[in-house]
Amino acid sequence: MPVSGGKDFLAEPPLALTGAGADFGAVDAEEAWIAVIRKMDEAYAELVRQQVELEAKNAALEEAQGFIAGLLGSMTDVLVACDLSGRVEQVNLAAERAFGQLAEGLVGRPLADLIDASSPTTAADVLATMGMRQRIADREFTLATTDGPLPVAVNGAVRFDPRGRAVGIVLVGRPIGELRAAYHELAQAHEHLKRTQQQLVHSEKMASLGRLVAGVAHELNNPISFVYGNAHALKRYAERLIAYLDQVHGGANGPALAKARGDLRIDRALSDIPATLSGMLEGAERVRDIVADLRRFSSDRREAREVFDLAGVVRSAVDWVAKSQMPDLAILVDVPEGLEAVGHPGHIHQVMMNLVQNAVDALEGRPERRLEITGARLDGPGAPRVVVRVRDSGPGIPEDILGRVFDPFFTTKPVGKGTGLGLSICYRIVEEHEGRLEATNHPDGGAVFSLILPAGRP
Ligand SMILES: Nc1ncnc2c1ncn2[C@@H]1O[C@H](COP(=O)(O)OP(=O)(O)O)[C@@H](O)[C@H]1O
Ligand SMILES: [Mg+2]
Known part of the structure; x- marks a missing residue:
């Protein structure tokens, strides 16, 4: 098999080969030589290809890392990543600022170290929640920082590896100091307003109730005094009639009885009684109507x-x-x-x-x-x-x-x-x-x- 003339570095077989293949014939040796060279060529090409690929991957990786680092760095929320035991693995810039420490001072420490004793949520709570593979949603934490306790609202989730195994925890917290204070003030103002409004509604109800009672009392006053006056008149008539009847039953005769009848004004009483009674009745009916109106109009029932x-x-x-x-x-x-x-x-x-x-x-x-x-x-x-x-x-x-x-x-x-x-x-x-x-x-x-x-x- 002729060898292409372009590859003059093949003209001289390497010494080692010459030595090892001393027994081969010249043509055989050359063919073997060519095969080896070709293999080497291929291996080298493969190496170059892999190198290029690796470099490309490396560049992509670096870019991704840069991107993630940029993200973490520009996040204003505090980020802390821990392993499943709660040991801190990574923090972002906001966390360094919040805790007042560089990453080196935070990484490797147990999560419990970073949480203040007064925190409504503890590291144990986090680990328990994560143990159940549940998310932490908007829970309040108090971080232990060099500036003192710092309240944050935290969201957290379990981290998984590409094979789906839980490998750790990511916690993201947002300082709520000012936000909470503002919210608190707002809530208080709202509460106050609600109370004032309730009081106003109540006083409106009381005022209209008061007006109703005053009006009804005023209305009742007339017929009641009417009934009262007539009842008094009737009482006097009854007294005179009883006195007269006493004389009748006592056996008083003609002229004495006639005198008593005149003295006691019995005829007048008898003629007045029907009008007095109907006056009373009228007054009582008016009272009854007013009470009926009151029942009808003041009920809050939704018939x-x-x-x-x-x-x-x-x-x-x-x-x-x-x-x-x-x-x-x-x-x-x-x-x-x-x-x-x-x-x-x-x-x-x-x-x-x-x-x-x-x-x-x-x-x-x-x-x-x-x-x-x-x-x-x-x-x-x-x-x-x-x-x-x-x-x-x-x-x-x-x-x-x-x-x-x-x-x-x-x-x-x-x-x-x-x-x-x-x-x-x-x-x-x-x-x-x-x-x-x-x-x-x-x-x-x-x-x-x-x-x-x-x-x-x-
Ligand atoms: N008859 C009226 N003449 C003039 N202004 C009235 C009259 N009725 C209501 N208003 C006006 O409407 C407002 C609201 O009335 P209302 O809701 O009954 O509340 P309030 O009587 O407690 O003020 C009154 O404050 C008054 O300014
Ligand atoms: Mg009004």
Whole structure:
């Protein structure tokens, strides 16, 4: 087999080979020589290829390491990697800064060394959680740093090798000192606000309860004094009748009896008794009606909706709120009997009481005090509706706050007088009735609130 002339380094066989292959013929020796050279050539090429590959891998590895180091270095969160026994294997720059020590001072130490005695979560907790292959999610730790205890929120996970075996733990912590302080303050402020609001809601409830009681007491006062006065008269009549009957039973005769009858004014008593009794009855009935209204309108029970008479609701609300607080108020109620709405009469009564109360508030200190409440059916397309309008002769609602009067806690009244909840409660109630509550000002002055509700029977 001819040898290519290009490879002149093959012209002289190496000495060792010459020696070892001394017995071969010249041609055989040359062929063997060529085969060896070729093998060497191949081996060398393979070596070069592997070297290049290795270098490429090395470069990739270095790049990856650089990338990871860069990541770890630029992380603002504290990173600590441990083995399964809790011995620290690696930390990042943020950890060095947080602990106030270089990596050399941290690596190799047990995790427990890095956690402060006051920590809500301990190294043992971490190892136990990791032992169960569970994650640590947002747990609070206190790190032991050279600057003292440092609270951090920690997330942690088990580290696995490429074959899926657990090899260690990675913990990442974020200092929560400032964040927590800010959060704490916020939570406290929120808590405070909630409490204040609850107190306000409570005082609004107490205030309307107080108004209700005052109004009802005022309302009851009339018929009760009526009953009381008549009962007194009846008692006197009864005393005179008994005295007269005593004489009759004692056997008093003609002229003596006639004298007693005159002295005791028996005829007058007898003629007055029916009127006195019916007066009492009337008063008792009025009391009964007021108590029935009170039951009906003050109950907070959510019964099924019913068709109810608006005139009764309006009358009672006006009686209870306005009459007791503002005896000189000129009240005009024009709500036709039989104007019916669908809903909870008690809740609508509460709305009416609030609207009347606001009108009374607006009229305080005004020279002319008028309250006008009108009711009507609303004609138009869609489901039949009714409207009740409450108008007062107060100053009206300034345009710039007209859009806010239904907001919870919006009030222009001094502390202790208004809670700003009345209208927002009304609004919610009316919304639940699929109705509408609107605030406007009358062209001739004063506020007008329109309560629109689904109508009952036509
Ligand atoms: N009839 C009215 N006339 C003028 N302003 C009113 C009237 N009704 C309500 N307002 C305004 O709406 C605000 C909110 O009313 P409301 O929710 O009942 O709370 P509050 O009565 O406790 O202030 C009142 O503070 C007042 O400024
Ligand atoms: Mg109010």
